[in-house]
Amino acid sequence: MSETPPNFTWLPDLALRSLGGAVVWANDETFAEKENLISPGPSQYRPATFGHKGQIYDGWETRRRREAGHDSAIVRLGVPGVIRGIVVDTAWFKGNYPPEVSVEAIEVDGYPTAGQLAADTGWTPLIERSRVHGDTRNNFEVHSEDRWTHVRLNIFPDGGVARLRVHGEGRPDKRFLGIGPMDLAALENGALVLDCSNRFYSSPHNLIFPGLAQVMGDGWETARRRDDGNDWVRIRLAGPGRVRLAEVDTSYFVGNCPGEAALSGLRADGQWVELLPRTALLPDTRHRFLVDVADVVSEVRLDIYPDGGLARLRLYGDLA
Numbered sequence: 001m002s003e004t005p006p007n008f009t010w011l012p013d014l015a016l017r018s019l020g021g022a023v024v025w026a027n028d029e030t031f032a033e034k035e036n037l038i039s040p041g042p043s044q045y046r047p048a049t050f051g052h053k054g055q056i057y058d059g060w061e062t063r064r065r066r067e068a069g070h071d072s073a074i075v076r077l078g079v080p081g082v083i084r085g086i087v088v089d090t091a092w093f094k095g096n097y098p099p100e101v102s103v104e105a106i107e108v109d110g111y112p113t114a115g116q117l118a119a120d121t122g123w124t125p126l127i128e129r130s131r132v133h134g135d136t137r138n139n140f141e142v143h144s145e146d147r148w149t150h151v152r153l154n155i156f157p158d159g160g161v162a163r164l165r166v167h168g169e170g171r172p173d174k175r176f177l178g179i180g181p182m183d184l185a186a187l188e189n190g191a192l193v194l195d196c197s198n199r200f201y202s203s204p205h206n207l208i209f210p211g212l213a214q215v216m217g218d219g220w221e222t223a224r225r226r227d228d229g230n231d232w233v234r235i236r237l238a239g240p241g242r243v244r245l246a247e248v249d250t251s252y253f254v255g256n257c258p259g260e261a262a263l264s265g266l267r268a269d270g271q272w273v274e275l276l277p278r279t280a281l282l283p284d285t286r287h288r289f290l291v292d293v294a295d296v297v298s299e300v301r302l303d304i305y306p307d308g309g310l311a312r313l314r315l316y317g318d319l320a
Contacts, residue, residue: 006139008085008167012187012205015151015166016040018218019078019187019209023060024150025114026073031061032160034073037153043162045092057092061160070156071098074117079170079188080107080149086127087165088138088153097134098155103127105148123152147171172238178319181244185300185315186210189238194299196233198222201309204233207302213311216252221309231258232303235313240268240298240320246276247314248287248302257283258304263315265297273297278305296320 015021015038026034036043036059043058050056062071083105090097104123112120124146132138153164170187177189185191187208196204200223206213207220222231243265250257263276273295281287302313 005137006085006141008141009087009139009165011084011167011169012079013165014077014079014081014083014168014170015075015164016078021078022076024074024076025118026060026071028062028071029060030063032057032059034060036060037073037161037164038075039163043089043091057160057162059091059093059160059162061093061096062155062158065158070154071158072152072154074114074150074152075164075166076150077148077166080147080173081168081170082145083126083142083148083151083166083168085142085167086140086151087163087167088132088140088161089163089165090132090134090136090138090160091162092135093160093162094134096160097132098157098159098161099131100129100156101127101132101138101161102129102154102156103140104152104154105150106152107147107149117150126151129156177238181316181318182238183314184237184239184241184243184317184319185235185313186238191238192236194234194236196220197231198307207233207310207313208235209312213249213251216309219253219309219311221253221256222307225307230303230305231307232301234299234301236299237297237315238319240296241317242294242296242320243275243291243300243315243317245316246289246291247312247316248281248289249310249312249314250281250283250285250287251311252284253309253311254283256308257281258306258308258310260305262303262305264301264303265293265295266299266301267295267297272301275300
């Protein structure tokens with residue numbers, strides 16, 4: 001029986017390349033490129049596949065050290081925020097994984113160079129030097145309410161790591177909020193998916209990712225319902241605000257888009273107010289609906305009827 005993943009893995013991975021994350025520096029990547037650390041999806045492996053530097057690994061792998069020290073890689077988070085947990089995944093690394101790791105984080109303003117980040121002395125430990133296992137998702141809870149923009153993975157003394165997952169909640173730079181209409185449901189603005197009825201095929205967090213979906217798998221898709229109910233997702237907005245425009249995007253969902261959708265918002269008094277009545281949807285279409293509701297809401301519930309998939313949900317408006 002497989003081990004139940006920790007609760008923090010429900011939260012979005014703030015370091016994903018598809019969110020704008022980047023591995024900006026590593027002291028060594030002799031055997032496998034540092035950029036693989038934040039690739040979406042699990043690491044892949046094909047045995048007896050050799051390049052000029054040996055077996056090809058879908059991860060980050062450094063040379064064998066013949067001197068004191070350790071190896072490090074720095075990741076710029078695609079969405080800065082509060083980190084709730086980290087997964088150091090050593091999938092496929094069995095005789096060449098690092099026996100110990102640690103993770104540090106830093107919040108920096110602006111756009112420092114890789115060299116400046118590596119030399120900065122302001123890094124804060126999130127995970128103290130800890131033992132890890134090979135070919136394993138090594139899970140670490142993080143207990144910090146601080147906002148971070150970068151993390152540094154340290155491996156002792158060398159070896160390979162397939163993926164680094166940094167799960168948490170987006171916290172935007174407040175200087176950029178309130179200067180005009182914004183997407184109140186965007187992960188990068190601080191919104192968060194709280195719950196959903198079903199996530200059989202793909203995660204509801206995809207709904208609030210930046211950019212347009214490129215394939216069906218970039219959205220949220222539920223299992224086929226065999227009852228009289230419907231599927232739904234609840235989203236905490238970036239902050240209490242008024243929704244002016246809703247975009248319900250069914251791009252790439254052709255034979256499996258919902259037949260209809262509705263939106264409701266949660267007011268401060270605990271009452272739900274209708275933002276969009278139950279409305280028919282078309283397949284593979286970006287629908288835009290004006291919302292003529294003055295109420296300030298802090299959460300939104302999207303109901304789809306009866307099931308299916310959506311690429312993105314955008315809720316444009318103003319913070320109250």
